Amino acid sequence: MYKKSEFNKNRHLMWGICFSAIVSCSLMACHDEAKVQEKPVYDPATPITLTSFFPDSGRIRDNVILEGKNFGADPSKIRVYFNKTKAPVIGASGRRVFVTVPRMPGDICTVSIVAGDGKTPGFDSVVYDHTFRYRTTISVSTVCGDGTYTNRPGSLDQALISPFQLDVDGNGNIFVGTEHGFQGGNTTDVGFVRINEAEQTMEMIQNMGTISGDSYGPRFEGINADKFTGMLYTTIRQQVMSYVTIDPAENWVPRPKMFRWVSNPAHPEYDNDHPTTTGNYMGYNQFDGYMYTRFSNGHIVRIDPNTGEGMVVFKTPQTGTSIGIDFDPKHPNMMYIAGYNPAGVGHRIWRLDLLTEEWIQLNQSPTAGHRDGHISQAMFNAPYGLRFDMDGIAYISDLQNNCIRRYDPETGMVSTVLGIPGTAGFQNGGQEDALFDQPSAVGIDMDGNVYVADRSNRRVRKLAIE
Numbered sequence: 006m007y008k009k010s011e012f013n014k015n016r017h018l019m020w021g022i023c024f025s026a027i028v029s030c031s032l033m034a035c036h037d038e039a040k041v042q043e044k045p046v047y048d049p050a051t052p053i054t055l056t057s058f059f060p061d062s063g064r065i066r067d068n069v070i071l072e073g074k075n076f077g078a079d080p081s082k083i084r085v086y087f088n089k090t091k092a093p094v095i096g097a098s099g100r101r102v103f104v105t106v107p108r109m110p111g112d113i114c115t116v117s118i119v120a121g122d123g124k125t126p127g128f129d130s131v132v133y134d135h136t137f138r139y140r141t142t143i144s145v146s147t148v149c150g151d152g153t154y155t156n157r158p159g160s161l162d163q164a165l166i167s168p169f170q171l172d173v174d175g176n177g178n179i180f181v182g183t184e185h186g187f188q189g190g191n192t193t194d195v196g197f198v199r200i201n202e203a204e205q206t207m208e209m210i211q212n213m214g215t216i217s218g219d220s221y222g223p224r225f226e227g228i229n230a231d232k233f234t235g236m237l238y239t240t241i242r243q244q245v246m247s248y249v250t251i252d253p254a255e256n257w258v259p260r261p262k263m264f265r266w267v268s269n270p271a272h273p274e275y276d277n278d279h280p281t282t283t284g285n286y287m288g289y290n291q292f293d294g295y296m297y298t299r300f301s302n303g304h305i306v307r308i309d310p311n312t313g314e315g316m317v318v319f320k321t322p323q324t325g326t327s328i329g330i331d332f333d334p335k336h337p338n339m340m341y342i343a344g345y346n347p348a349g350v351g352h353r354i355w356r357l358d359l360l361t362e363e364w365i366q367l368n369q370s371p372t373a374g375h376r377d378g379h380i381s382q383a384m385f386n387a388p389y390g391l392r393f394d395m396d397g398i399a400y401i402s403d404l405q406n407n408c409i410r411r412y413d414p415e416t417g418m419v420s421t422v423l424g425i426p427g428t429a430g431f432q433n434g435g436q437e438d439a440l441f442d443q444p445s446a447v448g449i450d451m452d453g454n455v456y457v458a459d460r461s462n463r464r465v466r467k468l469a470i471e
Contacts, residue, residue, distance in 0.1 A: 045099030047077030047120045052128045058116060062138035063106050065471040069137070071102040077120055084123070087114040087137060106139065108471055109396065109453065114139055142471045145423055145439045148179070148456065149200060149207055150464035152431070156183045156195060156209075164207040166198065168458035168465050172237075172392070172448040174230040174253075177203060179448065179456055180210075180237060181465060182225030197225050197239075199257060200465060210257050225249070227330065229289035229296070232395075232451065238296050238310055240285040248287065248296060250310055264308050264315040275317040280304045288330025292337035299327035299342055305357060321364055325351040329391030329401065329446075333414055336397075343388035343401055345373075352385045354401070354412070375406045375426035383419040385410070390446035394453050402444040402457060409444060409457065409468065422455075423468060431462045441466075 054074040063069065069092075076083060080094040083102055087110035096103035102118065114137040121129030149164040157165040167184040174180070179200040197211040213223060228239045237251035241261065249259045266279050280300035287298040287308075296308040303321040308314070325346030333339040340357040352374075354367045367380045374384035386405035393399050400422065401410040408424025423439040430440035442461035449455050455468040 044078040045076075046079070047082065048075055049121050049129065051075050053118060053120055053131045055118070055131055055133050057135075058133060058137070061135065062140060064140045064142055065106055065108045067106045069104050069106060071104065071116070071118065071133075072100060073102075073118070074100055075120070076100065076102050076118065082120065084119040086117045086119075087111070087139070106137075109141070110139055112139055112141070113137075142435075143423055143468060144433075144435045145457075145466050145468050146433050148202060148465040148467050150459075150462070152463050154463055156198065158198060158207045158209045161200070161202070161205045161207060164200075165463075166207065166465060167460075167463045168446070169224060169460060170226055170228045170239075170390075170446045171456060171458045171465065172228045172230040172446075173450045173456055174235050174237070175232040175451055176235065177201065177450055178230075179465065180228055180230060180251075180257075181458065182228055182239070184224070184460065184463075195224065197251075197259060210251075211259050227286040227288065227298070227328075228446075228448075229287065230448070231289065231291045233291060236310075238287065238289045240287050240298075242285055245285070246315075248308060248310065262310075262313055264313045267314045267316050269316045269318060272317070275304075275320070278304075278320075279317065280306070286326075286328045286330060288332065288340070288342075290332045290337055290340075292332070292334075297330060297340060299330070299344075301326075305340075318359070319357060319362055319364065321355070321357070324353065327355075328389050331391050331393050331399070333393055333397050333399075334395055336414075339414070341391055341393075341399060343385075343391040345385075345387045347387075352388060354380065354383075354385070354388060354391070373405065375403070375408075375421075377410075377418075377420050379417050380412060380419050381417070383410075383412075390444070390458070392447045392449050392455075394449045394455075395451065396453070400447045400449065400455050402447050404443050404445055404460075407441045407443065409441070409447065409455070422470070429461065431459075431464070433466075 056072045058071040078097050078099050080097050083094050085092045085104045090107040090110035092104040092107045116137050117132040119130045123130040149161045150166045153165045155165050168181045169184040170182040181198050196213045200207045224242045225239050230237050235253040239249045247263050249261050251257050251259050268276050280302045287296050289296050298306050303323040304317050305319040307316050307318045327342045327344040329343035338359045342355040345352045351371050353371050356365045368383050369381050373386040376384040388401050389404040390402035399412040403410050406426045407429045409422040411420050411422045424441045429442040432440040444457045445460040446458040457466045459466050
């Protein structure tokens with residue numbers, strides 16, 4: 006009896022062979038016809054007609070055949086989209102177009118073809134009346150660490166790490182603020198490290214020495230990498246009214262700086278109400294170049310990392326700790342915050358529109374729990390890290406649920422990517438068996454790979470999502 010994985014693998018192989026045969030036969034037929042007539046070309050005076058496509062579901066790089074009329078036979082002049090994502094066109098024969106499924110177009114996809122200039126919808130830009138179901142493949146692996154509670158640089162197969170916060174720059178460097186004083190004991194070589202998978206190395210950028218016991222001393226929090234410039238912006242715990250800039254041109258040497266209050270011309274009433282304490286978690290908006298934080302009294306503060314000017318831009322209710330802060334790349338005026346109240350109820354995802362100053366609690370229930378579905382009905386348990394990919398999808402490290410969640414602002418839907426809610430453990434693999442133990446931060450590279458600071462497992466892990 007076949008195992009399910011073996012059956013799927015064989016089915017995938019058989020489909021590939023059948024597809025190749027179909028393409029070969031079609032191209033041979035086109036070649037034979039070409040002996041007696043010209044290859045069919047797109048006729049701009051005649052509308053494109055669609056009939057069907059098959060298969061109607063698949064994964065990245067799977068093959069799909071689109072059928073209809075008046076496509077033309079020049080693949081370079083045909084454009085195919087799964088939702089808004091362009092699919093590679095590998096062949097055409099006038100009545101058929103052969104494509105491969107693009108990466109992450111969405112769960113349910115409309116399939117459209119453009120053979121002309123696309124200016125006449127329903128004529129040269131047409132959409133099939135049935136949809137394609139994209140099957141996402143997700144797996145997690147370990148980048149470095151073996152569970153030992155310490156930090157030791159070196160080759161990735163030997164490096165040890167106790168990660169807390171992280172982010173990834175545009176060149177694939179993973180920057181990690183390491184943990185200490187967590188679950189007791191001594192942690193050596195606490196500080197800030199750079200991990201590079203291509204180089205297979207982990208190097209210590211700043212070493213704060215050895216920290217003993219349960220005391221949370223200085224540590225890097227709210228690490229943010231500008232994907233365009235390579236600059237890093239972060240803070241150090243217990244150093245209020247300060248931030249840190251890290252320049253790759255200076256070999257990533259951390260430069261602590263202080264910020265100073267300036268007036269907000271739009272809200273002069275804020276001038277006499279400056280906050281004085283904060284949890285130091287900050288986000289960076291790479292589209293406007295400012296750092297943002299939410300102080301413990303609820304005030305949203307914008308900081309210019311170049312001048313050090315800090316300005317209160319909005320006041321929110323005082324509702325616990327704000328940790329994960331990021332901006333939707335499709336709507337960079339939208340600031341998202343994940344946070345919770347460690348002493349009670351308050352497991353929330355918020356959104357602030359910096360233009361209209363609209364402040365919304367997205368999930369209605371602040372009670373700890375786990376529930377997927379629309380964000381208004383979703384439940385979290387200590388949502389910690391929050392980070393957007395370049396497609397505008399947010400990934401959330403749900404600390405006490407021991408899983409990674411996914412939120413799509415366009416549909417409003419929340420889903421569990423990996424991890425079994427409420428079950429702590431360590432296991433690499435796919436959606437059926439992967440386990441985490443208090444994931445505290447996420448970072449995303451330019452290819453959409455999600456990196457996780459798996460806090461209690463003392464490992465940095467990588468989610469491959471296709």
